[in-house]
Amino acid sequence: MQNSSHTDERHLSDPERLREDLELARGVLGKQEAAIERFAERSKCIPRILATQNARLGRPLNEHDIADLAQDTLIVVWCKLDEFEGRAALESWVYRICYLELMNAIRKKKRLPHLVEELPELASAAHRERPAPHECEDIYRGFEILEAQEVNVIRLKHFDELTFDEVAARLEISANTAKTRYYRGLSKLHDFLRNRNEDGRESLAR
């Protein structure tokens, strides 16, 4: 059976789709009943993303945990909905929130000693084909300190795999501006990650 979030076959960054997603978010904030009904269906992506990611991480959380976490994540999504700018599809925007909430939940559970052995993928960063979960998490956390326009360029470059000319056309800026924003964002992210790693090493040494 095809589910509702799967019926839209357009690319996640299709500009028309992004406009529709932004209108949807505004409709929900504006308490429009039709928008709320559509959002109710679209919000099913929250437990779906959580379940998918949880499975990829070796199921550190059980089904009951995921159902509870989905409710908590929905509240986070709802509270942040006024920050949604339609720069990425609603599901992509929700994905990042889900990912960070999932990692927090796993970390909480990991504090229980008997669960440490159950998280082999988290304990090892040896999966070089895919970045380790904590590396993805660090990058998403790093995005929070960047300016939105820097994240947008980075996202279009690496998620949509556009050239700088295409990024520039999409954002209606010059290619030079796109490159400057990209480099500035990359540099900030680099510094953030380096500081984060140094802090991590220091706390391990203590």
Next chain:
Amino acid sequence: MHAKEHEAVLQQIVTGELDAAEGRAAELLAECATCRSRLEELRALAQNLSATFRVERDALAEAAGLTDAPGEAAVAAAVRARGKRRVARRTFWIAAVAAAAAAVLAVVGDRLLRGSRSGVEELPHDLILDGGGTLTVERPIGTVDSYLPFRWTSDAQPGWYYYVEVRDDTDERRDELLAEAERWRTNEWSPSPERGTWPDRIVWSITVYDSTGNDVGSLVVRARLASD
């Protein structure tokens, strides 16, 4: 020594304008160890970004094909319930009339089942919840000396919660929200009005939600201060 102007060259290398193996870029990298190491780290980060987004794309595609994830129906129900009570701010009177009618029907049904109770307040202030159990509002109902505290009893099960809101019922400011409590878990509430003082007349509602966020019943009650 790494200088500020080196950054401009690094930007050109990272963004593909300059080839690191040729001309000015190659000379700089040969001279400046900081630039070499920084370029290596930035390139690694760019690769990591691509890999992170590749994971995201794959995960979104996989999630889109998934059905019946744990808690899926509950999340959709929670959105509808949350949206409904916000929509209710605009259509409060329609909701109030519907809820009151439902409450009257429930009370009539309840009394038919349990027999008439002498001395019971005439206003509809109790309700049979979906799935069984009752919700009974104790106060404030009708004419009171003070609205506080708001109190009710119910057969709520562990994990259930209430949404309570109070609105102005005077002609001047009808339907203006005075106070609300989300995910309230006890049977008593003593709010302060968001602005000013309590008006002479209020209408308040209480909605019971089960642990999955489903609305299992609500009541709408009017009260006014004795001095009115």
